Amino acid sequence: MMPLQPFWWDMLLLAFSIAGFALLALSRPREAQIVLKWPLSSQRQSAFRIAGWLFLGLALASSILAWRLNFGPFLWIGWMMLAVPAVAFAITYWPWRPKRLHRATNFASAVPVLSGPLRVFWQGLLTLALIAIPAGLVWAVHEAPIHPLLRDDAVAGKVGPWTFTMVEEERGPPETIGEDVVAKHVMLRFCDACDEQIRSAYLKVRKPRLPLAIGMEFEGARSAREVTLVIPPGIELADGIWLTAIGTDGSVHIAEIPLSQLMPATARQISEQAR
Structure with missing residues (x-):
């Protein structure tokens, strides 16, 4: 039977996973330019990469410490599956991301682009889904019966x-x-x-x-x-x-x-x- 741990263990695992993937994302020049607004040197790239893998390793170690080898790696993978879209969403839709300048090309004008209320609707729906899915999982873990x-x-x-x-x-x-x-x-x-x-x-x-x-x-x-x-x-x-x-x-x-x-x-x- 899976050991039942306090809720903060799950939050710690999620925080380590998000930090790890965020640092790995910042080790890429494009993401670093969007978020940090300065060029990415080779030293900073190596530092972000090492720190990212270190946080993911801490997440794995925490999951094994709390839930043993029987269940820990599976919970680690589960929380990582939530951390990846969270980091991707933050970088893609965060206010610091500069708005794209649409070029008036024939190709661009030929491709239908969502705009106005329809675009706002789909963006809102996507945002709601990305918030509701992790929130639902957190609620399910919180409401799980006590061991x-x-x-x-x-x-x-x-x-x-x-x-x-x-x-x-x-x-x-x-x-x-x-x-x-x-x-x-x-x-x-x-x-x-x-x-x-x-x-x-x-x-x-x-x-x-x-x-x-x-x-x-x-x-x-x-x-x-x-x-x-x-x-x-x-x-x-x-x-x-x-x-x-x-x-x-x-x-x-x-x-x-x-x-x-x-x-x-x-x-x-x-x-x-x-x-």
Whole structure:
């Protein structure tokens, strides 16, 4: 699952991308003359080019740092696809660009040119599209649901020497996955320093009987381990949810998470059925 980062990470990535492409554009004599109003020397051209690639490299490094190699490069490419038209639009339509002097040639007069209200309409439509598309993407990212492990109902705890955060993926009663079989999808994340010391982790209803019945093993990336926990019939609130973590050195540690704390809706359902 893709790590969910604060919104400013996306804005930082977009800013680096725009800065990189803007500097690369200024390394071209034509664009430099339009924007900066002075000739482009070879030293300035090299400086703009190096700085442009440096900013694009920073954008790539930031995306990998925030979203790892699994998703970072794809988000980097996505934001670059927005940065390129933004820079091109700014250079093409910015007020500093001098107006073209139309030559009265036979060829120019033979080619139909948009003018008057029609030209204003199409320019306005293009401007609106170039603004609306990035704005729509920004709104979609802002309105994206919070990662379950970042929600307020996530449970923080400690198993042995390692701290963890655990949460049910969907709040509510357990779902039916088969005939008379109900389950809950649970997500787990250990601290970054802990991950390197943990070989595997398991989850079970009721206290495990080591070393055999230790429960279902968490799978997936270390940043967001996942497991489908089957809720056995006859479960009671006192049974609890038990986490077993096995270290790379072979050490085994267990910790109990109260059922009412990890799965409030499931706990209420059990209480109602017990009446």
